[in-house]
Amino acid sequence: MTPYFERFAVRAAAFSAVLMMSAGAAFAGEAVTADQILNALKPKSVTRGITVGPQTAQPVxxxxxAKQAALLDSVRNRKTxxxxxGEREQIAELAASKPKIDLEIQFDYNSAExxxxxxxxxxxxxxxxxxxxxKGSTFVVAGHTDGIGSDGFNQDLSERRADTIKRYLVEKYGLVGQDLVAVGYGKTKLKDAANPADPLNRRVQVVNMDTKTAASK
Structure with a gap:
């Protein structure tokens, strides 16, 4: 490879990395850091009368x-x-515009461990x-599986895995259980629908549903 093409390849790779980060990237489970997660989930600065999503600002x-708050209140402390x-789809719709990160957290085969x-x-x-x-934010912890297996099996597995992550965070880090909403989506929301068996689909997505932290600064 010539020096010119080497420089071009490096620049292209760097540009791709920037795009991935700005969109709320997925990180390999072994490589992700607390700072990367924090930066992905931290709400954008909010000015009076304006709500800022991950990419664009829109009027409040x-x-x-009020509808979002009511939904979150209705699912707090509920069993996954x-x-x-309908509730899972409402949560997914709200989460679409919120700060989020996909983590490739792997579990033992056919297990929630x-x-x-x-x-x-x-x-x-x-x-x-x-x-x-x-502090003060409500987080959705959403479990996703790949596309292999039945709908029912994957739905149950994704729910148990989301519960495992929530329980670990509460027990090991003292997080408040009612601030963590565990949800399972099974294989209904594949990250790579063209390749259902791709490990990329087996992930835990964490979404910051609350922007009051930034608004109160």
Whole structure:
């Protein structure tokens, strides 16, 4: 490869990395750090009368905010399996515009036990969510599986895995349980729908549903 093409390849790789970070990137479980998670989940600065999402600023809609608050209040302290399909879809719709991060947290085969190789990623998540900059926020912890297997099996597995992450964060990092909403989506929201078996689909997505932390600064 010539020096010109080498420089071009490096610049292209760097540009791709920037794009991935700005969109709310997915990080490999072994490599993610608390700072990366914190930066992905930290709300943008908010000015009076304006709500800032991950990418764009929009006028505050009081009715929409009230609806969001009511939904979150209705699912706090609820068992993950008790959430209806409609509630899961409402949460997903709200989460679409919120700060989020996808973590490739692996579990033992057909199990909700966190694999040893992914334990560090979960610990980094615990450190990030304990940071004062995120104090007062409500987080959705969403479990996702790949596309292999039946709908029912994957739905149950994703719920149990989301519960495992929530329980770990509460027990090991003292996070408040009612501020963590665990939800399972099974194989209904594949990250790479063209490749259902891709490990990229097996992930835990964490979403910061509350922007009051930034608004109160």
């Amino acid at each position: 809609d009081a009715a929409a905010q 399996r008790s959430l209806s399909l 966190i694999s040893k190789g992914s334990m560090q990623a979960v610990q980094e998540l615990g450190k990030a969510l304990s940071d004062p900059n995120l």
